[in-house]
Amino acid sequence: MTSKLELINVTKSYGKTEVIRDMSLAVETGEFFVVLGPSGTGKSTLLKLIVGIEQPDDGKILIDGKDVTGLPPNKRNMAMVFQNYALYPNLNVYQNIAFPLKMHRRRNIDSNVRSVASKLNIEDILKKKVTQISGGQQQRVALARAMVRNPTLFLMDEPLSNLDARVRYSARSELKKLQEDLNETFLFVTHDQKEAEALGDRVGILHKGRFEQVAPYKELYEYPGTPWIGDFVGDFPMNFIGNLGFRPEWTSIGEGVYSVTVDTFETIGDIFFLHGTTEDGTGLILKSIKKYEPGEILKFSVTRSRTFPEL
Amino acid sequence: MGEGTDMGNEFEGRWTRYYIYAGAAFFSFFVLLPLYVLIIIALGAPNQTVAAYYPALLPTKFTLSNFINAFRGTGILLESAFLKSLETAFIVAVIAILLGYHAAFGLSKLPFKISSLIIGVLFFSTMIPSITIAIPISETFLRLGLYDSSLGLALAQELLVLPLTIFILSGTLDAVPKQLEQQARVDGASFIRALYQVIFPLAVPGIVSAFLLSWLMSWDEFTFAIILSPVHPTLPILIYLDASARGNVLTAASFSLLVTIPVIVLTIILSKFIRAGYLTSGITG
Numbered sequence: 001m002t003s004k005l006e007l008i009n010v011t012k013s014y015g016k017t018e019v020i021r022d023m024s025l026a027v028e029t030g031e032f033f034v035v036l037g038p039s040g041t042g043k044s045t046l047l048k049l050i051v052g053i054e055q056p057d058d059g060k061i062l063i064d065g066k067d068v069t070g071l072p073p074n075k076r077n078m079a080m081v082f083q084n085y086a087l088y089p090n091l092n093v094y095q096n097i098a099f100p101l102k103m104h105r106r107r108n109i110d111s112n113v114r115s116v117a118s119k120l121n122i123e124d125i126l127k128k129k130v131t132q133i134s135g136g137q138q139q140r141v142a143l144a145r146a147m148v149r150n151p152t153l154f155l156m157d158e159p160l161s162n163l164d165a166r167v168r169y170s171a172r173s174e175l176k177k178l179q180e181d182l183n184e185t186f187l188f189v190t191h192d193q194k195e196a197e198a199l200g201d202r203v204g205i206l207h208k209g210r211f212e213q214v215a216p217y218k219e220l221y222e223y224p225g226t227p228w229i230g231d232f233v234g235d236f237p238m239n240f241i242g243n244l245g246f247r248p249e250w251t252s253i254g255e256g257v258y259s260v261t262v263d264t265f266e267t268i269g270d271i272f273f274l275h276g277t278t279e280d281g282t283g284l285i286l287k288s289i290k291k292y293e294p295g296e297i298l299k300f301s302v303t304r305s306r307t308f309p310e311l
Numbered sequence: 312m313g314e315g316t317d318m319g320n321e322f323e324g325r326w327t328r329y330y331i332y333a334g335a336a337f338f339s340f341f342v343l344l345p346l347y348v349l350i351i352i353a354l355g356a357p358n359q360t361v362a363a364y365y366p367a368l369l370p371t372k373f374t375l376s377n378f379i380n381a382f383r384g385t386g387i388l389l390e391s392a393f394l395k396s397l398e399t400a401f402i403v404a405v406i407a408i409l410l411g412y413h414a415a416f417g418l419s420k421l422p423f424k425i426s427s428l429i430i431g432v433l434f435f436s437t438m439i440p441s442i443t444i445a446i447p448i449s450e451t452f453l454r455l456g457l458y459d460s461s462l463g464l465a466l467a468q469e470l471l472v473l474p475l476t477i478f479i480l481s482g483t484l485d486a487v488p489k490q491l492e493q494q495a496r497v498d499g500a501s502f503i504r505a506l507y508q509v510i511f512p513l514a515v516p517g518i519v520s521a522f523l524l525s526w527l528m529s530w531d532e533f534t535f536a537i538i539l540s541p542v543h544p545t546l547p548i549l550i551y552l553d554a555s556a557r558g559n560v561l562t563a564a565s566f567s568l569l570v571t572i573p574v575i576v577l578t579i580i581l582s583k584f585i586r587a588g589y590l591t592s593g594i595t596g
Contacts, residue, residue: 048493051497052496052497053493053496053497072496072501072502073493073496073497074496074497074498074499074500074501076497077499078497079497080493080494080497082490082493082494084488084490086488086490086491086493086494088491088494088495088509088513089491089513090512090513099495099498100498100499103495103498103499103500103504104499145498149498149499
């Protein structure tokens with residue numbers, strides 16, 4: 001039931017706060033689309049609008065070209081996985097997975113539940129209470145409940161952020177593999193750049209209720225559309241000298257027209273990152289192959305850069 | 312009920328359970344002692360209880376004559392009063408839950424400031440003395456044919472019961488995560504199915520508490536009962552009439568036991584629902 005999702009000029013306000021501003025977006029059939037943004041930028045609101053928990057003030061939401069704006073969530077046949085999984089605590093694992101099938105009055109409930117459970121390796125916990133299983137298992141149960149009914153669209157609200165770091169990495173790669181196997185359309189919301197980088201075919205950067213740029217992660221990193229994206233995307237923010245933006249690794253220390261005073265060093269693996277200040281007080285982060293003493297003044301050149309229009 | 316079975320870990324130590332048992336024993340003593348006295352007066356031979364200079368702690372002779380006397384004195388009235396009280400209490404509890412659940416659900420959708428204001432206003436009706444309301448109501452009930460009926464009495468008692476029921480249930484519903492309702496809607500449940508098949512089961516502990524409490528409030532309610540239903544009185548009224556007319560401690564004790572037993576039975580039956588809560592409900596038992 002893979003489908004295409006389109007938003008056309010969608011607007012949503014709570015009181016006087018405009019949370020989603022005139023947003024348009026097209027998520028292609030079978031695409032893994034990641035919505036990335038800092039907290040409080042309307043990510044969850046966007047999901048609620050798409051799934052129908054909230055209604056937009058203005059604009060349209062289309063599934064495969066069909067207008068679903070105004071339909072209640074139970075008429076949209078989309079699946080959603082919340083951050084805390086929202087498993088029904090009074091039902092066991094089996095009943096949780098079977099719930100959407102019962103609500104949609106589907107047949108062959110038992111065989112559907114069992115086949116999804118075997119796909120996600122949770123057959124042995126079907127009879128357990130959802131409060132008795134681990135976080136990783138809960139996440140699988142939530143996924144199983146989402147998959148079981150063949151939805152038009154999978155919506156995920158930071159489903160990995162409640163997991164322990166170790167489980168999170170394996171869950172992340174499993175999720176990517178699952179999406180590739182299912183070939184379904186996924187819309188995944190996160191504030192975690194690593195997740196966006198690992199999962200997304202394309203990543204939409206949400207800022208102040210709008211997509212500031214939509215592109216594959218690598219492109220966002222190398223060709224940020226605005227200084228704000230340059231600042232937001234990446235382990236370290238982009239360096240700016242005037243309207244010239246450059247990544248820490250786009251520099252070479254030794255010779256050059258720029259100079260920087262060393263403040264501190266950060267070591268990540270066997271790479272050093274130099275935190276320094278220029279003469280006019282701008283903070284910079286440069287990649288370095290060796291350590292320097294704090295206070296030392298170094299020359300460096302910029303090997304690659306991106307020029308932004310003057311603000 | 313279920314003393315301390317859900318204690319948080321930070322309170323748990325080697326002796327915790329013994330402290331809990333000691334506390335439970337202490338409080339049980341205060342609750343059970345009067346009940347014990349009631350039972351031995353009602354069932355013990357009078358010359359070992361109320362007629363004795365030094366009543367025995369545990370009577371050796373038992374009799375049913377107090378009960379027989381009590382029943383003989385009131386005759387058929389007692390049975391009908393017992394049934395009427397039972398009927399009224401169940402009507403009150405059922406209506407309270409039906410109206411209260413929906414009202415509380417509506418309130419849980421409102422911002423806290425507004426919903427707490429509304430609940431506060433609801434309690435105004437309980438601030439007016441029952442007797443002030445009961446007299447105009449009785450006049451209206453006479454015209455409507457509700458006078459002296461269980462249904463009429465139950466409706467009047469809702470004035471006392473509903474605010475508390477709504478208060479308890481809105482506390483319960485506030486504790487049900489909003490996301491579960493949203494998830495249910497996404498999973499294909501209509502609003503009605505989400506309301507009854509998803510949220511209702513989660514609210515069961517609070518609903519049972521509210522049911523029990525409203526049942527109890529009706530069971531020993533006096534003012535509305537004596538004014539709105541004097542011809543076929545409820546149990547508390549009958550006992551009052553009998554005790555004030557006859558002034559017999561022995562029959563009064565038998566009656567009191569009769570009032571207490573259904574309360575205990577109902578509480579025991581319902582307590583397992585209250586205890587089996589996945590979510591904490593504001594008030595239990």
